[in-house]
Amino acid sequence: MLWNKLVIIVCMCSRHPYIVFFHLVFRCSAIAVYMLCGWFSDSFIASFVMVVLLLSADFWTVKNITGRLLVGLRWWNYVDDDGKSHWVFECKQSRVNRNESRLFWLGLVMCPLVWSGFFIICLFGFKFEWLLLVCIALTLSGANLYGYLKCKLGSRGNLQAATTQFVRTQILNNASALFQQSPRPATTTNTNVI
Numbered sequence: 001m002l003w004n005k006l007v008i009i010v011c012m013c014s015r016h017p018y019i020v021f022f023h024l025v026f027r028c029s030a031i032a033v034y035m036l037c038g039w040f041s042d043s044f045i046a047s048f049v050m051v052v053l054l055l056s057a058d059f060w061t062v063k064n065i066t067g068r069l070l071v072g073l074r075w076w077n078y079v080d081d082d083g084k085s086h087w088v089f090e091c092k093q094s095r096v097n098r099n100e101s102r103l104f105w106l107g108l109v110m111c112p113l114v115w116s117g118f119f120i121i122c123l124f125g126f127k128f129e130w131l132l133l134v135c136i137a138l139t140l141s142g143a144n145l146y147g148y149l150k151c152k153l154g155s156r157g158n159l160q161a162a163t164t165q166f167v168r169t170q171i172l173n174n175a176s177a178l179f180q181q182s183p184r185p186a187t188t189t190n191t192n193v194i
């Protein structure tokens with residue numbers, strides 16, 4: 001029942017409902033298979049391979065399709081003739097659906113947090129074979145998160161300039177608000193003295 005309502009809301013509020021679906025389905029499927037694989041299979045290798053395939057499909061889908069269509073961002077890496085690695089971050093200035101953008105960023109940020117929780121559980125539970133799988137998940141989801149944050153926020157200088165501008169604007173707004181306030185009327189208290 002809840003799943004049907006969620007699908008209807010996504011379809012009504014989205015220009016790309018199938019893209020939003022695939023953005024979330026691979027991420028959620030990888031987490032669900034990781035959590036439930038012990039119930040359906042005794043084979044660690046089969047579970048490991050299934051989760052890695054879902055994580056790989058998620059990485060490729062988010063990097064190459066959903067980021068470009070849902071939020072207008074794209075990133076990639078290439079190696080030049082000298083063997084130097086170059087990272088390219090692009091931000092397409094187009095209209096972005098607010099609901100799609102929220103779902104994109106929610107999925108992009110929440111999954112590394114969930115995998116971080118699994119990392120802590122595996123580390124303190126001494127489940128080192130599963131820790132490798134969680135590290136793979138953190139690497140893939142963290143790479144996408146890092147790439148899209150760099151696209152969204154720009155280079156470090158742009159981020160610092162934006163932060164400085166925000167603080168400067170807040171200080172000026174607060175200072176001007178202090179000077180524009182009308183003085184408070186004097187309060188009279190009844191002392192019962194005539």
